Amino acid sequence: MRTFTGASGVQYEIKGFGYRAVVTEIGACLRELEFLGRELIISFAVDEPMIAYRGAVAAPWPNRIADGQYEANDVVHQLPINEPIRNCALHGLVFGERWHLVSHTADEVTLGLDLLPSVGYPFHLAMTVTYSVTLAGLSTSVTAINVGTATAPYGVCPHPYLRAGDSTLNSWILSLPAEQYLQVSDDRLLPLTLAPVQESTFDFRKPREIGSTQIDHAFTALSRDNGLATIEIREPGGGGVAMTFDASCSWVQIHTADLPGSENDRLGLAVEPMTCAPDAFNSHDGLVSLAAGQSHRAGWTISAIQ
Structure with a gap:
């Protein structure tokens, strides 16, 4: 068990079963993940802030909300716009917050956040994120409790x-x-219509090379084994990494991180199991409505493929 500090606050290290992870105080972000010294995620340096939402927890909404506007409890709310190029509110409110330590052992860390009512999101949530290493990999669970009245x-x-x-x-x-x-608009990546992957460029039901395919889309109607969906990426030689998630996440966003001309172009594959669809605050597709006193939990695991 080790802690140190960096640009993203206190860094909490956990280890076990060949895995090593570092979680940050700011954003409760997964900054590093290794298995037997092999990197399983694209990290960022301890002396720099989070880059491109790498390892972030996106809540109380994933993906984007069109124009930052939505209606809840018969009131129209306006969120701050943090993706001005598309005029959207992106990836929630907690990725820049300073989380407090709940517990830290050699193989597990739990961080908590009191998400207070704010402009555009006048609701009060108590949140916890737990990262733990087991034989199965690095497992994460996020719990939110509505401690407000609405x-x-x-x-x-x-x-x-x-x-x-x-x-x-x-x-x-x-x-x-x-x-x-989910088909999306070219300019703003906002939802249009659901389409079958069959005969599209996005059909990876049978494992195949990504090639030059550019992906920044949400997928659903996931096949599961005992309630779990698993996405795998492998090198041509066979080794790789897998991400498994439970039934709380009925969607997954996949992004090939296309940044032409940048040193960060297509460095890694973003895999984002989501509890709801993009812009769900407006479509209500998979949206969780947390009544006062209710809680919600979601979980996922990242594991090495040898």
């Missing part, structure tokens, strides 16, 4: 960029057991 709209997702290995993303083999994907 019913609160809610959703959550993680935002890791998975890394299959040292080869390029184009050569990685993706297994994505989804029957449908």
Whole structure:
């Protein structure tokens, strides 16, 4: 068990079963994850702030809300716009907050946050995030309790960029057991219609090379084994990384991190299990309505493929 400080606040290290993870005080972010010294995610340096939401927890909504506007309890709310190029409110409110330590052992850390009512989100949530290493990998659970009086709209997702290995993303083999994907507008990536993956460029139900395919879409109608959906990326040689998530997440956003001309272009594959669809505060697709006193939990696990 080790702690140290960095640009993202106190850093909490946990280890076990060959895994090593570092979680940050600011944002309760997963900054590093390794297995036997092999990086499983795209990290960022201890002396720099979070980059491109790497390892963030996105809550109380994942993805984006169009124009930052939605209606709840017969009131129209306006959130701050933090994605001005698309005029959207992106990835919630907690990724920049300073979380407090609840507990820290050699193989587990729990951080908490009192998310107070704010402009555009006048609801009061008590949140906890627990990271633990087990034989199965690094497991994460996020719990939110509505400690206010009004019913609160809610959703959550993680935002890791998975890394299959040292080869390029184009050569990685993706297994994505989804029957449908959400078509989006070209300019703002806002939801249009659901479409079958069959005969589309996004059909990875049978594992295949990502190649030059550019993906920044949400997928649903996921095949599951005992309630769990699993997404895998592998190097051509076979090793890689998997992400498994429970039935609380009925959607998953996949993003090939396309940044042409940048050193960060297609470095890793963002895999974001989501409890609701993009812009769910407006569509209500999968949106959780947390009544006063109610709680919600979601969980996922990242594991090495050897």
